[in-house]
Ligand SMILES: NC(=O)C1=CN([C@@H]2O[C@H](COP(=O)(O)OP(=O)(O)OC[C@H]3O[C@@H](n4cnc5c(N)ncnc54)[C@H](OP(=O)(O)O)[C@@H]3O)[C@@H](O)[C@H]2O)C=CC1
């Protein structure tokens with residue numbers, strides 16, 4: 001399968017190039033980054049120490065859209081929104097890892113998926129997607145008898161908070177408990193907060209150094225507590241998952257999917273964020 005990487009010069013973009021080269025079923029066909037980047041025109045192989053591959057980093061997705069079977073986009077929300085439109089017009093499949101999309105951008109994504117196949121997930125690691133299923137079970141068993149807090153930590157360069165993964169974890173728990181996350185989420189606390197309302201779901205964000213991505217969901221009761229934790233130690237976990245999603249998406253003519261679909265874990269609650 002011919003794969004195109006959008007955001008190729010970024011932290012994830014470089015990992016995605018490596019993961020595409022390492023997978024015997026995928027071939028790097030296109031690499032794109034932001035217009036004006038000093039890396040436009042550089043060979044994509046040189047970005048990851050793989051030597052020259054004959055694929056130079058371009059800046060015009062529309063002109064390159066026909067050269068790949070599936071594109072993988074890990075950029076910023078504004079760029080992803082434009083790329084969705086470009087892929088829709090070109091009839092190209094798209095795997096999206098970008099987090100922090102607003103409601104309007106998600107609505108446009110949903111609309112585009114009526115014409116092309118799109119996989120959209122806040123986290124492509126297998127471990128995190130397993131955690132989503134564990135969270136359904138934990139929330140269903142522990143129910144309304146616990147206080148629920150979601151704590152995430154990431155590197156100092158991350159621009160959105162809470163992480164897309166933390167928000168999805170909140171959506172999974174809220175949906176299982178019949179709550180609306182938009183109404184029950186509490187983001188950080190300061191000052192005289194008053195006693196905790198058990199119906200709320202709290203979010204705490206840590207940013208520092210080179211932390212790849214840690215997530216903990218804490219279920220705290222009187223006398224005991226349960227913690228479900230995932231720690232990523234390499235971005236390769238996300239990149240391998242995204243390439244797996246690209247291969248899976250190649251068989252889908254159109255529609256909106258997420259990593260739960262790719263892994264065969266999708267139940268009634270799949271696609272919490274975008275659907
Ligand atoms: N779903 C998942 O599994 C994961 C999701 N992510 C998400 O992926 C996104 C990217 O993360 P990360 O790689 O760390 O970020 P980076 O900033 O390192 O990479 C983003 C890249 O996209 C480039 N870019 C910006 N605008 C455009 C554009 N219009 N066209 C093409 N390229 C563009 C940036 O260029 P420049 O820097 O020059 O602006 C940069 O090279 C984030 O939203 C993050 O949360 C991250 C890891 C896992």
Ligand SMILES: O=C(O)C1=N[C@H](C(=O)O)C[C@H](O)C1
Nearest residue numbers: 099122123158163164165213
């Ligand atoms: O920006 C990152 O780095 C990551 N972002 C994703 C998110 O927002 O959930 C996934 C991962 O934790 C790394």
